[in-house]
Amino acid sequence: MALPSYTETRYRIWHYIYIAICTFVFFFLIAPLFVIFPLSFNAEEFLVFSEGMKNLDPDAFSLRWYKDMVYGTKNPWGLAAKNSFIIAIFATIGSIILGTLAALGLSSRHMPYKGLIMATLISPMIVPLIISGVAIFFFMAKAGLAATHTGIVLAHIILGTPFVVITVTATLSGFDHSVTRAAASLGSNPVNTFMKITLPLILPGVISGGLFAFVTSFDEVVVVLFLAGLENTTIPIQMWTGLREQLSPTILAVATCLILLSTLILVSAELLRRRSERLRGINR
């Protein structure tokens, strides 16, 4: 952002103010995440930087809280992590199947009442979570699925499908339908055409929608709070309980792991997005 040499002083000053504001906002966005890293290696129990840490004394740092996270007695994190992954994986699979099918139908130009149906399908994303939570709880309680894994998976499919519908519809908007017609004219049946032609082409959209669904399920706490029993505790529930009762350094260790996981997901989502744009012929 070099300024041309003829810029007047007042615009020059304004430009630097603008850069300063932007720097502050970026700092505001990203800095809170980095506070957690060093504190999770704290040797002491307090959630402030000790004198030793400020002087970079190696004794002030330890893996104590990570050990506590993995081996700690009466430790809920192992069970919570297992539940979280199981629920998120099944919810993602369910969301991908239902969402992709619906997106295929919605992208057809023959689809009647497109706007209304689209609005209905993505409504779980717009309706405040607390209301979704209450409604889903009423259903699950009636169906006898409260406090079961199945109930939570179904609830997360409801919350996850809108993302798949949106990303796959976006991918299909640049889709050249003549390739499926070509396949059909060469004698392929619709299922075969879908598996061999359509799916590989829309796969980036499907996967990135799936990532959104995974993260939604993995991070979801409001609905689970209504549905989960002791057996179905998840990482977000444990964090929620921990944060309400006492902020312990073990939570920071878990948080650090979660930040690393989200970095991984961010990188894969970005790579997929670029691949999808390349496939759709959007050059920038």
Add this chain to the structure above:
Amino acid sequence: MSSETKQILTTDGIPLEVSLKKAEKKNKIRAFLLVAPLLLFLAITYIFPIGEMFMRSVDDRMVTNMLPKTFKAMEKWENLEELPSEEVYRAFYEDYKLLVENQQHGKLGQRLNKEKNGFNTITKKLFRQIKRKKIDESASLKEQINKIHKRWRNVEFWQAIKRTAPPYTAAKYLKGVDMYLAADGSIAQVDEDRRIHRILWLRTLEIAFFVTLFCFFMGYPIAHLLATLPMKYSNLLMICVLLPFWTSLLVRTASWMILLQQQGIVNDFFVMIGLVADDNRPEMMYNKVGTYVAMTQILLPFMVLPLYSVMKTISPSLMRAGKSLGGTPFVAFWKVYFPLTIPGIGAGCLLVFILAIGYYITPALVGGASGTLISNQIAFHMKTTLDWSFASAMGLMLLTGVLVIYWIYNKLVGVDNIKLG
């Protein structure tokens, strides 16, 4: 020229028009069948339960079902200022006796007590009389019941029973805005010191509004920077927006709890630059400040991403053209660039506002008592007081607000224009 001779036929001998319509219909059904599984799934697990929330919020059939004969007899009770006739007393006695046999009389007493204070006492007295078989069914029941307690002779108590007759009630909705149905059927306000819900609604709106405003003023400059910087720099900076976006909400709330605590880094910094004294560190968490700061940071990506996607499409030559026509950079920005970004502003602001208005987790953790929002109240009634019909009513009031905003959003931007990442 007759149409029959000109009609084009397909090889099967069917008119082309009919054949095309058939194919069109087939395609329509095929498209619909693809959407059907998800639509059906959502209808059963999500849309109907929301409808059920409505039924629950207005349902008042309990008393209606408990006192069927009484309400039938009361239809003939015309002068409401006088005690009802013997017929009504007898019907009420019969209904009540049946309830005693089924051990349901306690519920009735509690429900009627909500309608008129002191009811529980006199139904209990009636219950004892029935248990001791002190009531002679062949004599006048009106006289006998009236003798049990003086309140049975008070017409207001009979009016209270009559008020519970309709199977549906809007009482929960009125309670949600601190009003109630008074004895004479008019809508009245609750006492000033007990108006808690209206404060919550206003606070929710206030916090959602200011969070949206903060997000806009912070999001606009960086979205502009991201859209105008060369790709290699902007991709790097984009991570600053996307990483928080993908990070767990609870992790981000936890980091704000650490930063904002009294011995936290933000307070340390304020002490260091001499803004506050070390022994007088301000409380920045468990109040509105904490809610504002944490919610702004958490929702900022939802403002930046729509703004960025709109700004990305604005050609830089437009600004140059504006300047070359004699506008100062400020004029060029205000008259050319800014109007072009309005769709992005609309999308970002409404998205942030909708999300903020239904926020639950962050206010509950960093908000304290003065930072809680309407969602927290709904959760409280769902989990603690177990007044599910009231929670449903509040939820639906919130939902109506959100749907109105969503409708505006749809008109302005269109829901299918939502972009993610």
